[in-house]
Amino acid sequence: MRRLSVLPQQCLLLMTCLLMVLEAVPIDIDKTKVKAEGHVEGEKVENPDTGLYYDEYLRQVIDVLETDKHFREKLQTADIEEIKSGKLSRELDLVSHHVRTRLDELKRQEVARLRMLIKAKMDSVQDTGIDHQALLKQFEHLNHQNPDTFEPKDLDMLIKAATSDLENYDKTRHEEFKKYEMMKEHERREYLKTLDEEKRKREESKFEEMKKKHGDHPKVHHPGSKDQLKEVWEEADGLDPNEFDPKTFFKLHDVNNDGFLDEQELEALFTKELEKVYDPKNEEDDMVEMEEERLRMREHVMNEVDINKDRLVTLEEFLRATEKKEFLEPDSWETLDQQQLFTEDELKEFENHISQQEDELRKKAEELQKQKEELQRQHDQLQAQKQELQQVVKQMEQKKLQQGNPPAGPGGELKIQPPGEPKAGDTPKHPVGGDQPLPPGHVPEPAVRTDQVHP
Numbered sequence: 001m002r003r004l005s006v007l008p009q010q011c012l013l014l015m016t017c018l019l020m021v022l023e024a025v026p027i028d029i030d031k032t033k034v035k036a037e038g039h040v041e042g043e044k045v046e047n048p049d050t051g052l053y054y055d056e057y058l059r060q061v062i063d064v065l066e067t068d069k070h071f072r073e074k075l076q077t078a079d080i081e082e083i084k085s086g087k088l089s090r091e092l093d094l095v096s097h098h099v100r101t102r103l104d105e106l107k108r109q110e111v112a113r114l115r116m117l118i119k120a121k122m123d124s125v126q127d128t129g130i131d132h133q134a135l136l137k138q139f140e141h142l143n144h145q146n147p148d149t150f151e152p153k154d155l156d157m158l159i160k161a162a163t164s165d166l167e168n169y170d171k172t173r174h175e176e177f178k179k180y181e182m183m184k185e186h187e188r189r190e191y192l193k194t195l196d197e198e199k200r201k202r203e204e205s206k207f208e209e210m211k212k213k214h215g216d217h218p219k220v221h222h223p224g225s226k227d228q229l230k231e232v233w234e235e236a237d238g239l240d241p242n243e244f245d246p247k248t249f250f251k252l253h254d255v256n257n258d259g260f261l262d263e264q265e266l267e268a269l270f271t272k273e274l275e276k277v278y279d280p281k282n283e284e285d286d287m288v289e290m291e292e293e294r295l296r297m298r299e300h301v302m303n304e305v306d307i308n309k310d311r312l313v314t315l316e317e318f319l320r321a322t323e324k325k326e327f328l329e330p331d332s333w334e335t336l337d338q339q340q341l342f343t344e345d346e347l348k349e350f351e352n353h354i355s356q357q358e359d360e361l362r363k364k365a366e367e368l369q370k371q372k373e374e375l376q377r378q379h380d381q382l383q384a385q386k387q388e389l390q391q392v393v394k395q396m397e398q399k400k401l402q403q404g405n406p407p408a409g410p411g412g413e414l415k416i417q418p419p420g421e422p423k424a425g426d427t428p429k430h431p432v433g434g435d436q437p438l439p440p441g442h443v444p445e446p447a448v449r450t451d452q453v454h455p
Contacts, residue, residue, distance in 0.1 A: 222330035
């Protein structure tokens with residue numbers, strides 16, 4: 001049991017399995033090299049992302065609960081079973097009004113976030129008539145029937161959901177790794193099919209040579225054995241192997257001094273063993289496989305040492321494990337390269353699944369291509385109709401001009417000539433006597449008729 005935010009003066013404050021499993025999510029860091037840097041007083045240690053889709057909401061709830069004195073006191077005396085059973089959640093009714101108000105606000109924000117995600121997902125498939133309330137049921141970390149206030153049931157659901165999800169974390173990682181290995185083998189075999197016989201033999205020979213080279217490494221000590229820990233004591237800690245002391249070793253590698261070895265701190269102990277097998281500079285060494293090996297080692301030690309299965313190792317559990325026969329005389333440890341990761345039947349089933357996915361994607365691509373062609377056809381048809389209409393309008397204007405009708409304007413309106421106005425292009429006529437205009441007030445004389453007879 002431990003708190004999420006580790007402050008030296010408040011160690012063991014949040015004794016909950018929820019916070020415990022949050023700390024248990026493994027990260028890739030060698031903490032044996034970090035301890036020398038020390039810990040700044042009052043500095044908050046950043047914890048790794050749990051990978052849960054409600055990780056931020058979970059952390060915010062924990063931060064708010066930490067501010068309530070009554071709740072902290074109850075956590076100090078609670079055990080894991082009380083937390084898992086929901087008994088601790090009922091203490092939420094006794095927290096301060098300010099804390100409850102803040103929790104209500106966090107829940108409303110989380111519900112709004114989930115609804116937004118649901119709407120975005122539904123909009124992406126052009127669905128309508130979304131029943132958000134029904135879709136919210138798939139989220140088990142909050143009470144969707146009451147979206148406005150944070151109640152004891154919400155805390156109980158959050159604890160149970162996080163505990164269950166994180167307990168399945170390792171299982172999910174193993175499944176993903178197995179798929180990764182099968183995909184590697186599938187792609188290798190598919191590549192070989194594209195080669196001629198001579199090149200295929202060369203590739204097969206190279207593959208076997210790399211496997212042999214990868215398997216040629218120093219002996220890997222059994223994780224958690226005396227030999228393995230003494231090697232860390234000597235090479236990482238720089239201490240005399242003849243003076244190995246389990247209690248001192250525990251305190252050295254309890255990096256944050258909280259009295260526990262969590263899964264992160266345990267995984268850091270296996271770095272020296274992993275470096276015997278994996279080197280990122282070597283083509284034959286796969287770093288994804290190295291992390292799977294690290295996970296297997298940590299799981300093995302936890303199963304052997306963690307008596308109460310709280311995913312944390314106490315000093316008492318650690319010392320008790322060093323008294324077992326397996327600690328002094330362990331069995332040999334088989335690395336991944338010495339194991340069969342999948343069977344041919346499993347690979348065949350995996351390839352069939354891939355083939356089905358490819359067929360579905362191909363069909364979808366064909367449908368999209370047809371839709372594209374149909375849209376292009378409609379576009380071309382509209383363009384042709386537009387050109388025809390433009391041609392008809394042009395012909396009508398030409399016909400009107402030939403008949404003496406005023407042409408149409410740009411918008412199709414008729415250009416009407418007001419009475420008395422000169423037509424466009426006509427030159428105005430000036431009075432007789434010249435082309436210049438007459439001065440104001442001058443009355444022009446009548447023109448003399450040449451056919452008039454004088455007496």
